[in-house]
Amino acid sequence: MRVLVIEDDQEAAGYMAKGLREHGYVVDHAATGPDGLAMATGEPYDILIVDRMLPGMDGLVIVEALRKSGNHSPVLFLSALAQVDDRVKGLQAGGDDYLTKPYAFSELLARIEALLRRGKGVSEKTVFKVGDLELDLLTRSVTRAGRKIDLQPREFKLLEFLMRHSGQVVTRTMLLEGVWDYHFDPKTNVIDVHISRLRQKIDKDFDASLLHTVRGAGYSLRESE
């Protein structure tokens, strides 16, 4: 997977590149807006990580230019601009996600994985499977090893979100955004309680657990190795 990081803070970009390489990504870095735009148009990247405030060019302008030229690589905006309307502007310009600095690296990684996955036609699927756990969107039913599991509507949405991102790490803010449609950083353990309720229903009576807690990051729904 090739990642282009357009970020003028050399040190921050260095850390980010190092972290991403350790997770198996091939990382290129551009330090200015014009360089970034040139690199993004010149070579195919699987994902672009774009800072908002760049010398020479706003990150928004780069993404708008790319979108107009028919480039639809997923874009994750990074920004110190945290206001709600900055986020909206970023998404309107053609960004796919928006992460506010300072951020946790695990959050960045989780969101990159989610964006890369999104491009692969997951959205058209109506039946999701992780191990022996199955979720059917059309009949709105969940079974594990053939046994029917009753879920509350919100639990169903929560599981659906985790299923769509199975094998990835999803963070608490991603869950609040994706399942509850509210954008804020839940400080307390509200999300954890929802997860543990869900875990009671899908994991408790079975030998292998599927819903894992990833320390310091979030959760992951996957078959244990």
Added chain:
Amino acid sequence: MVLFGTSVCGVLGFEYWQTARVIGTQTDTTIEVETQGLAEHYREFGLAQLIFVIKERARNNPNLQSIYLLTDPNLAPLAGNLSAWPTQAGGSPSWFDFRIETTDTKGNKVERPARAQTFVLPDNFHLLVGREMTERQQFQALITNALFWGLILTLALGMLGGVLMSRHVLSRIEAINRGSRAILDGDLQRRMPISGSGDEFDRLSENLNAMLDQIERLMAGMREVTNDIAHDLRSPINRLRSRLEVTLMKEPGPDELRSVMEDTIEEADTILETFNAILDIALAESGVLRDRFETVDLSEVVQDVTELYEPLAAEKNESLTCMPGEHLTVKGNRHLLFRALANLLDNAIKYAPEHGTISIEASAEKSGVVVSVTDNGPGIPPEQREQALKRFTRLETSRSAAGSGLGLALVAAIARLHAADLKLEDNAPGLRVVLAFPKTQ
């Protein structure tokens, strides 16, 4: 001033012209009618009768108010109060002005202006009918005079009023100028003068004052934010630094390094949280989000937030009841409103005792939508309630509970952003937080 003068002259000039025209036409019309009447009389009853009538009318007008003269085809007078056919008249039927000689009340001979119409009767007899014009001209002069003095008076009063008014206006503007100069010179407490008349200048001053108050509030808020950051972030950052420093002093093993670094990350996260909360409060207080407000279904937000926190309450064996009302809407920012209610519920759950009861309720009151969150925890004593809404306040009784101390301050800022009234009340026992939104138009 020029415009005023011109329009006054215009109006009066038009009035004069109109009056003169009406007087002129009136005279001409009466002469015309009389001439026609006499001509008719001649056609019907013949010359003798006409002469009789004219003599009759001439006798009634010895002073030549009305002028009559009938002549034969050679312009020799037959009847009338004019001694000879006026030279200006000529022979053809026409209108003309001329002067007549008459005697005034004292018997002196005087010349007076007159106006007449000549008319040729069948058989070539000439008829002249006229009116003495002195009175009319005097009347006209009177009007001209009146209009002239009216003009002078209007202009003078207008100018005087204008000067007085503009001096008044200028002095009011100058007062505002003095006020703003004083503020520029550093007297930030200074406000614009208000005369109490409630006129446009007072309204301008009031608006300027409201603006200055708002700026002052924002500046105070900014100062407070800076102080808060210095106060509340310095110690955790210091702690973080010390931990790293101490760890490095004593050749740490890999396990110890890992655990210290994990703790450090956690500490850094807390610092970021506090930092973001301060910025969020500042953002909410600045009011810049207000122009992006939309209609928010508060009932839905109440339901959503209840649903999010219900498991947390259940875990503490607390009962959480929700009465969201139906489609109660307010103007606002959905995410921030959710956050405010989330903070309130979070607090309620935190402070309510095991098996406690918590409720969140939205209802439509006369004054607007009201949301209340209640718990049966220790509550907040009345004298500490105001303090509780300020930043970084963790009340003595709840020191042990976790939190940045910014929760209620953020709720207060979000309430202010939405022009909502935030009140902390006694739930006897416990705390009742009431958010009263203004009515939406």
